[in-house]
Amino acid sequence: MESTKNEIFVIGHMNPDTDSICSAISYAELKKKITGEDYKARRAGQVNAETSYVLERFGVKAPTYLPDVRIQVKDIFIREVDKVKNDISLKAAYEIMSKNSVVTLPIVNDKNGLEGLITIGDIAKAYMEGYDSKMLSIASTPYKNIIETLDGKVLVGDESAVVREGKVLIAAANPDLMESYIEEGDIVIVGNRYESQLCAIEMNAKCIIVSDGASISSTIIKLAQSKNCIVISTPYDTFTVARLINQSMPVNYFMKKKDLITFTREDFIEEIRGVMAKKRYRDFPVLGKNGEFIGMISRRSLLDAKKKKLILMDHNERSQAVDGLEDAEILEIIDHHRVGSIETAGPVYFRNQPVGCTCTIVYMMYKENNIEIEPHIAGLLCSAILSDTLMFRSPTCTPVDKAAAEELAKIAGINVEEYAKAMFSAGSDLKNKSPEEIFYQDFKKFEAGQISFGVGQLSSMSTDELGNIKEKIVPYMKKAFAEHGLNMLFIMLTNILDESTELLCEGDGAKELVLNAFKVDEVDGKVILKDVVSRKKQLIPVLMSSLQQDNN
Incomplete structure (x- = not known):
């Protein structure tokens, strides 16, 4: 799954005013048109009443809130992996891992919610410790898993059944001795000997597995049907069947279910790095907002983490900037304030002009690049200039600001004085504000x-x-x-x-x-x-x- 590293965020200062928001929106649109790249306007604080009025007036949505620009999980590569249900066999899980060169598989439910994780280590441990002859029943193994693991086929019985009781035996003795250790509900591995097959069914075995693809007589078939005994035929020899059968157990018995270490796309890398270091796991699942499984990340994934790319609008003071600025890559700064305290790792495009509003600079850049200003963008730019210059009354207002606002007002179809009064009135109407x-x-x-x-x-x-x-x-x-x-x-x-x-x-x-x-x-x-x-x-x-x- 691709990270968001190709996005470039255009963002103003914290506690944004109309200029901060409108310049970010307008400049992001300009950069898109010039470069065709993925520039997105963002905001570092809540939109105030005046700005809300402006955005609603020109039918523009407020930028998405971005309170912190530290590197997050969504900024690195999240590996998509095959997801499996909790009843698949250990053998099937291992084959999926081998095919995809992974060591961890996520186990999900029907709604894609994470139920657990199974690793190569878990499978190896299950294989080495699976010496108990009752393991298949203890793990509630579906018969379909046994059939798939042994490449078998069902001759009698319901393959959707589940092993609930009994042990697994090999019919290596004569029938007289077999009668002494076969119990009701057992699974018996037999060869082509008619007597062994017959004895196992008569002793109420729940299932017989006939190895070597041996033929089974109609008498045995009928008896198995009458005794409700499942009959499975497999091409493997008895030794191989005995070796493989425990691999049919479902992963839900061995998977890790409790205290799972999971992350979300919004988690910060600097915070999860410490968690990863304390755990021996190689892979960690990433979940969505509703707990749905998205993919996996590993410690190695962190090496590919890319800093968020930013263009700062209407500020160049560190104290006014979005949190986590030190972890971001600043590409440009467009501002009209005094030169402040922001330091960059390398040279950046820095445009700072002594005008009354950042949006005046953005307007000039539209003109310089011969990009048509659409009415809604003109409305935003004009609003910001009127706001920052207090409708041309502020000493920061220059002839450039006034000329820009008047031209933009024509494009936006507004009367400067009437619109400014309405905008200021909306901004100062704070009756319902805390x-x-x-x-x-x-x-x-x-x-x-x-x-x-x-x-x-x-x-x-x-x-x-x-x-x-x-x-x-x-x-x-x-x-x-x-x-x-x-x-x-x-x-x-x-x-x-x-x-x-x-x-x-x-x-x-x-x-x-x-x-x-x-x-x-x-x-x-x-x-x-x-x-x-x-x-x-x-x-x-x-x-x-x-x-x-x-x-x-």
């Missing part, structure tokens, strides 16, 4: 020397709406601050129309840092930053500069 959902609508972490801090931003065109948001978010800030282990935490409540921000602060020295950095005073317990609407261009640079001065 404080946690509101908090993580647009939240990012940053580092300045030894200081780590987080900044979230919530924007609205309504002062009343921002007031309602504040009532919900303030109590939750203390909890979030403790959970993230940050030195400081800030939440921007940005009024788009007033072009101002009330900044909520948490952490020792957080409020003092802001007041000193922006040269403002606290008024009625509030920190108001007039003409500040951009986290990227107006808040973060000032905080970084102030923190660096303090460190120096």
Whole structure:
């Protein structure tokens, strides 16, 4: 079974905003059209209300959630193997293993659920220890297994029957002695001697196995029918029959059923490697979400594990990236923020431009490659530009952003002002959202020397709406601050129309840092930053500069 190693994931930052999601979707589509390869948009967090409105408005599904990009079982080759039912014989199981050069067979039920595993070692052990003459009955061996193992055919009786009692004997003695040790329900291996065949049936043997393909008289046939005795004819000699018959036992008696070590396609390689090392098994089964058997992996399979291939959109800070980034292969970074802390193993395509939105860069790349922008993609790109530039009010907005948004709006068939108001209204309508959902609508972490801090931003065109948001978010800030282990935490409540921000602060020295950095005073317990609407261009640079001065 092929792994997913040919996929290339295009993914934005954690707690994604509209730009992060829309740029990933749009760029994945662009790369597909340019290269024909398997680019897939993914998201590293939950879709917020504004972005949900945008996706629904243009009929686009949200990208699949990808919280961790460490190597998983599905990223390696999962070997498909023959699956068998639990009543097949040891001999049949061994033949399948030999044919396919495997040492382990999965035993499944009618619904493809894993019941157990049988290995070459289990079969060898069964053969070496199968000296008990009652083993066939102990293992509840189907007669069809005996027939298949001995290449025999049934002359009398029901081949679907099962051995429930008795022992296996060889009729090597004369009839007088045979009468002393044959018991009801036994299986007796006989040759072509009429007397031995007759004696075994009269002693109520459950089955006689006639070796060497010897002829059987009509008298014996009739007697066997009247006594309900199964008669099997085999071309093998008596020695071979005696040697092979225990190989007819079903695998369910010998297979491992309890404490099976299984993995799923979603398990991470670094976690299962330790489990494998502690067990002596060579192969391990992989199961699906509903417990269905998929295939097998081995320790050797791990050597072929391939890193997930990523294109990072709208971020280049390690603290903002999806978990497990160190185990992934970064191919490209497309961003419009400051150059951050992500390191790569080799050179990558890195496009970083001082524009107001990553989607503006994606729009430019569509143009550069002469790729037609479809209406739904135009809608996504335009929405992200309007969102990131606060409908051109943000100082991060450039003439390039505005020109791109206006052209995209024509392709998408929307009125910029009307659509932007509807989009912002949907994004700030948080009546039914929990404080946690509101908090993580647009939240990012940053580092300045030894200081780590987080900044979230919530924007609205309504002062009343921002007031309602504040009532919900303030109590939750203390909890979030403790959970993230940050030195400081800030939440921007940005009024788009007033072009101002009330900044909520948490952490020792957080409020003092802001007041000193922006040269403002606290008024009625509030920190108001007039003409500040951009986290990227107006808040973060000032905080970084102030923190660096303090460190120096």
